[in-house]
Amino acid sequence: MTPPDPLVAPRASRVVRGPNEPGNPRPVLVRTRAELAAALAARPVATGKTYGRAVVMTMGALHQGHLSLVRRARELADQVVVTIFVNPLQFGVGEDLGRYPRDLEGDLDLLASVGADLVFAPTPDVMFPDGDPVVRVTAGPLGEILEGVTRPGHLDGVLTVVLKLMHLTRPDVSVFGQKDAQQVMAVERMVCDLDVPVKIVAAPTVRDTDGLALSSRNAFLSPAERARALVLSRALGAGERATNASAADADAVRAAARGELDGADVELDYLALVDPRTALEVPAGHQGAAVLAVAARVGVTRLIDNVPLWLGEHEENDA
Numbered sequence: 371m372t373p374p375d376p377l378v379a380p381r382a383s384r385v386v387r388g389p390n391e392p393g394n395p396r397p398v399l400v401r402t403r404a405e406l407a408a409a410l411a412a413r414p415v416a417t418g419k420t421y422g423r424a425v426v427m428t429m430g431a432l433h434q435g436h437l438s439l440v441r442r443a444r445e446l447a448d449q450v451v452v453t454i455f456v457n458p459l460q461f462g463v464g465e466d467l468g469r470y471p472r473d474l475e476g477d478l479d480l481l482a483s484v485g486a487d488l489v490f491a492p493t494p495d496v497m498f499p500d501g502d503p504v505v506r507v508t509a510g511p512l513g514e515i516l517e518g519v520t521r522p523g524h525l526d527g528v529l530t531v532v533l534k535l536m537h538l539t540r541p542d543v544s545v546f547g548q549k550d551a552q553q554v555m556a557v558e559r560m561v562c563d564l565d566v567p568v569k570i571v572a573a574p575t576v577r578d579t580d581g582l583a584l585s586s587r588n589a590f591l592s593p594a595e596r597a598r599a600l601v602l603s604r605a606l607g608a609g610e611r612a613t614n615a616s617a618a619d620a621d622a623v624r625a626a627a628r629g630e631l632d633g634a635d636v637e638l639d640y641l642a643l644v645d646p647r648t649a650l651e652v653p654a655g656h657q658g659a660a661v662l663a664v665a666a667r668v669g670v671t672r673l674i675d676n677v678p679l680w681l682g683e684h685e686e687n688d689a
């Protein structure tokens with residue numbers, strides 16, 4: 371017998387209660403557009419937060435990084451919706467779509483612990499009832515650099531589904547992780563360029579105690595690979611420390627990070643010090659905000675990480 375798909379067969383004993391009911395053990399789970407629309411029609415009690423509804427979009431297999439986004443959403447809004455959808459549009463041929471980790475039951479337990487109200491976990495046929503979308507969003511040049519070199523079309527697929535999920539869930543605010551820095555840039559650019567009425571909030575990267583950025587894909591790493599993967603956060607740390615040296619410039623930051631990566635047992639995809647708005651490399655004399663980003667394959671698992679930096683003098687009120 372085929373084992374049940376954990377994304378399709380929620381545990382029968384699960385108790386589903388209303389989103390604002392005290393003592394709610396788990397968020398309400400909705401799988402269809404009709405269920406989602408009905409759940410969203412019942413407006414939550416206003417609690418004086420800045421926003422009415424926050425949405426956190428995920429691909430599931432949740433970890434503390436995701437939960438930090440939900441906590442931030444909880445601070446910002448009366449109602450917190452989490453979407454769980456492994457989006458086929460953002461995976462290229464030969465990527466890990468088929469083996470991407472899935473654990474809806476575990477996700478619901480974790481989301482209960484941070485007070486999410488509603489989970490929308492559609493299947494692909496719910497998201498794409500008319501088959502693959504013919505009209506799609508493009509990230510333009512932003513989608514062709516960094517991640518886009520190894521994953522052509524990836525950010526187009528992300529933006530197409532993010533926009534669909536925004537239309538379906540109608541958030542006032544949506545929280546994304548800084549860990550996917552280029553994704554945040556692209557989403558911010560999309561809502562600006564296409565006048566999508568939602569505030570985008572970027573939340574800091576959550577790391578393990580040894581510095582490794584939490585990622586659902588860390589589950590694919592063997593203990594030896596996990597140890598090798600630490601070079602990514604070490605490289606970012608070296609770049610960050612280089613910003614403290616007097617007269618440190620962008621090239622010194624890049625060199626410090628590259629020094630850690632030279633000879634490391636990972637297959638480096640890119641190391642880049644980029645403008646936080648455009649994702650383009652900053653010149654040597656750059657002053658101000660920048661993002662030091664890295665991507666590498668550790669065994670067969672591709673990991674990304676980054677750290678936001680400041681180059682040059684801080685203005686007095688930045689301190």
Ligand SMILES: Nc1ncnc2c1ncn2[C@@H]1O[C@H](COP(=O)(O)OP(=O)(O)OP(=O)(O)O)[C@@H](O)[C@H]1O
Pocket residue numbers: 427428429430434435436438439545546547548549550573574575576577583584585586587588
């Ligand atoms: N360590 C983290 N800290 C903060 N936010 C994170 C972290 N990891 C992921 N996120 C954010 O969670 C949201 C959903 O991401 P996703 O479900 O792809 O998780 P992931 O762990 O990044 O998975 P992947 O292994 O595919 O990179 C995104 O906004 C992402 O940036």
Ligand SMILES: CC(C)(CO)[C@@H](O)C(=O)[O-]
Pocket residue numbers: 427428429455457460528531532550553
């Ligand atoms: C934003 C997102 C949920 C779109 O599929 C995905 O790219 C992710 O999990 O970061």
Ligand code: BAL
Pocket residue numbers: 429460461550
């Ligand atoms: N967080 C980005 C999801 C992906 O790698 O496809």
